[in-house]
Amino acid sequence: MLRQLIIEERRFPLAVPFRISRGVKLNADVVTVAMYQGDKCGRGEAVPYARYGESVASVIEQMEQLRPQLASGMGRDELLAQLPAGAARNALDAAMWDLESQLSGVPVWQRLARTPGTAVVTALTVGIDTPEQMGVAAARIAGVGLIKVKVDADDPAARIDAVRRAAPHARLIVDPNESWTIDLLRDMQGPLARARVDLLEQPLPADADDALLAFSGSVPICADEACHETRDLPRMRGRYQAINIKLDKTGGLTEAWRLLRAARSEGFKVMIGCMVCSSLGIAPALELAREAAFVDLDGPFWLQHDHPDGVQLQGGSLLPPPPGFWGG
Template identity: 60%
Template sequence: MLRHLDAAHDRFGLSTPFRISRGVKTAADVVTVTIRQGETAGRGEAVPYARYGETIDDTLAAIRAIAPRIAAGATRADLAALLPAGAARNAVDCALWDLEARLAGTSVAALAGIAGPVALPSAITIGLDTPDAMARAAAKVAHVPLLKIKVDRTDPAAQIAAVRAAAPAPRLIVDPNESWTIETLAALAPYLSGWRIDLLEQPLPAGEDGALAGFDGPVPVCADESLHTAADLDALAGRYDVVNIKLDKTGGLTEALALANAARAKGFGLMIGCMVCSSLGIAPAMLLGAEAAFVDLDGPLWLGEDRPGGVIDRNGMLSPPAPGFWGDAA
């Protein structure tokens, strides 16, 4: 039976601005893919990211260009030859997983041979701001198990110290989003253990992370922008301890599962992350969370209004979407 692919741009306004070192976001612009076969439809979502040269229009064009191949029956296994790793492939891959599970009357977890989604301790992000404002934001969520702090090069010591003072209990991830130099990292290294930082995420620009080779810091360092697919892992050895898997980078759940297995085999710890997106972008990623040391899937929590039936956060524990939302035949 022929399939029909539809791709659309959806926008979700944020409840509060999301600030990181490279800019401010006030809305989540996503691409939603729906693939129909008869009366059954599968959905996927992706966030085109300017950091990787992606735009909404280019992503939509790439997806629509392969629509005839999808209509003729192209499978997830065919996608790597049709689209590069990135947002476009992610949306299509996740829609095909969803469709396949619904047609088979089962779940994506069962098809993949992995455990189903469960509630996970997921990071609550403290956006970049003045140290005082970051402290106020942290104080409101000081009871959660895991916080992620967005910092830059202006005064990261004050930013981190303010959050830690306001939230003494949670585990902490610090994310400079490529804004530091090796000199900044070396200067701050003696203080990181005192602040009880659990993970430092992508401190240096991806093109400069060779400086991390041989760097003996006090906390594990995680690759984010430096990692996209399993092909990148060998170059990260000796530089990073943990890798951040995001489906918008890998090009979907299919490659993300392969990357997770390859990363574990090479001795890397796992972090599962996301862009600012709706729960449709989070549902597939939650299938990877149980095997990860760090989970950062709070993208939908920034939205003024999520898709109906999406994930729910209760005190830093993220519960999966309602049955039938994505990835099962309920």
């Protein structure tokens, strides 16, 4: 039976600006896929990311080029062979997982030999601002279990310290988004240790991380922009102690599941992250979240309006969407 494919751009305005070292985001611009076969429909969502040379237009063009093969029944393994890792493949892969589960009556969690989804502790993010305002933001969420602190190269110690004072008991992830130098990384070892930071995410530019080979710090370093898919893992050895897996980087749940297992077998800690997106982009990532040491899936909570039947936040715990939202 032939499939029908609907590809659309959707914009989700943010409730407040999202500031990181490379800029400010006011909207989440996503690409959604609805894949119909008979009376069943599989859905997927992806976030094109300019850091990886993507745009909404380029992602839609990648999908459209495969429309004939997709309509005639292309599977996930063939999709991996036809498209590189990235947002286009992620949205299509998610739609395929969802459609397969609807057609078979077997939910994704069961196909992965898992138990049904349960709540997980997710990081809540404090974006870049003045130390004073970051302290105010952290105080609002001080009771949660995990906070991610966005910083750049402008006095990161003051910003981290402000968050730690406002949230004395939360675990902390610090994320410079590639904005530090190796000298700044060395200088920050004392402040990171004093703030009891649990994880430092991608401090150096991905193309400058050879400097990490000769570096030994007080806080485990997590690869984000430097690691997209399983074939990147050999290069991570000696540089990083953890890997941030995002479906928009791996190109979907299929490759993300492989990367998760490979990273754990090689001794890396695993973090499951996301772009700023809706619950439709988060639902597939939740299938991996219970396997991770760190979960950072707060993307939907930056939106003014998410899907009403999507994920929910209870304290610092992320509750999965109800059955039928995605994945059976």
